[in-house]
Amino acid sequence: MTLKNAAGKNTADQPPTTGGTEAADRVADVLLLFSRSGGALGVSEIARTLELSKAVVHRILQSLSSRGLLTTMDASASYVLGPAAIGMGNKAWSQLDFRTLAAPVLRRLRDDTRETTTLSVLTNHSRMYLDQFESPQEIKMVVDIGASHPLHSGASSRAIIAFLPEAYIDEAVAALRKSKPDCREEDYAALLETVRRNGYATSFNERGIGAASIAAPFFDRAGNVLGSISSCGPIFRFNAADTEGHAAKVVAAAREISDLLAR
């Protein structure tokens, strides 16, 4: 029975065990499940999804919430990520340096497209430019590193929000209505659907006059959006005919960053 099940250990399906212990893998999987699935989760649901016994899941949840990584909503029953998870996220920001990680990719994309390339990350409920590589040309776009921008407009934002849960989108539509009361929710949803299908977002004359931008998102291994990169410049250099080819380069670069993160 223990014959070859020992080291190999794949029940033939989803999560290929790697290196460590099965117990630890399970704990990680539970955490990642929370970080994937939007709302609150209960014992049975998790047990079903991960194909584990309810007893096991229950014990893991006990441990995790005893350490504050999970919390139980008001009464009791179902769990959500807890304050310690927020603390961890904050720490991760200071430990893991996106800028250095993405720099080579961004620089190469800049040299390739000869347009300014930017790096944005998702932060709480907004977006922020972390870095940029400026175009070598005299007329170019320059963004403000560090300031935060709303998630509802601009290519870099749309590339992110298209892959976030419903709640973010509702919030964005609400914010959008304040400046453009006549915008329709369906139109925005359709726009984001296009972004999801193409894998990139575009904007022309949107945030700034005469500015154009093509942006693509990158993800962590669990499939969460972490941010986006863009190639942007004066609109007269972004003609419709080239857009597709240009976008392909941006998407490829974004995927490269995702891969670096997944490594």
Next chain:
Amino acid sequence: MTLKNAAGKNTADQPPTTGGTEAADRVADVLLLFSRSGGALGVSEIARTLELSKAVVHRILQSLSSRGLLTTMDASASYVLGPAAIGMGNKAWSQLDFRTLAAPVLRRLRDDTRETTTLSVLTNHSRMYLDQFESPQEIKMVVDIGASHPLHSGASSRAIIAFLPEAYIDEAVAALRKSKPDCREEDYAALLETVRRNGYATSFNERGIGAASIAAPFFDRAGNVLGSISSCGPIFRFNAADTEGHAAKVVAAAREISDLLAR
């Protein structure tokens, strides 16, 4: 040797096992260790700190980094929190609702002090107002919910940064120099030391003219700062004689929030 170590399982010290399984507790502890200790960590160091065998730690690290919760810096050897930790942090923000959690405490503090109370959270490398309860008086302070503020100035910011690692403080001093080239690093360090000792921060006529604020931080169970609350209003109602009593109320409220989070 294994005599009574079996079930009871407390080596008489730090982390009292609760509910779940020992294995899961260990995994959580490793994660929390990363979220506490600033830099990168190696197998031996963790094993020593947590009083675990090196083999165990090594296996846990394998599992966690196979899921992207940890990452190994460039070559190899020591680990830091990975992209999945950032994704988790982001998700935690949307699941765990600080505003509703803190609302009763903030409202009570407002009714008690008759001044506007605010809720701020740490985000990436800045701070953001999440909520406020306005003073019932005609002359009052009102802050801008949602916008982000630098970490280097204002009571609410200082209450946070005083409990962050060195790197943040250096960054703040650098930013501070841009507006006040003559500020001395030692002075700022001393200021923060005072904040740490008192448990609260004050500002008078600092961010806005005629405005005063008393702020205290709150923490997750692991001791990470998550944000701060403040009681603030027109400076003429904040006379020095009352400051200490006023601050005590703010600190008590902040501790209450920490407790709610630790529950």
Next chain:
DNA sequence: CTGTATCATTCCGCTTAGCGGAACGGTGGG
């Protein structure tokens, strides 16, 4: 108010996952 179907939680004996001590290769400093 009773029946049925969820849910989370608890129990306990069996067994297998994984603990830990020790051995191994690599690296750096004295």
Next chain:
DNA sequence: CCCACCGTTCCGCTAAGCGGAATGATACAG
């Protein structure tokens, strides 16, 4: 060159913890 410390790997023993089933709580339908 050696010693100290690192991360990694091996393997036999054993107790940690898995899982099936029982229990209690809650909820909805009839």
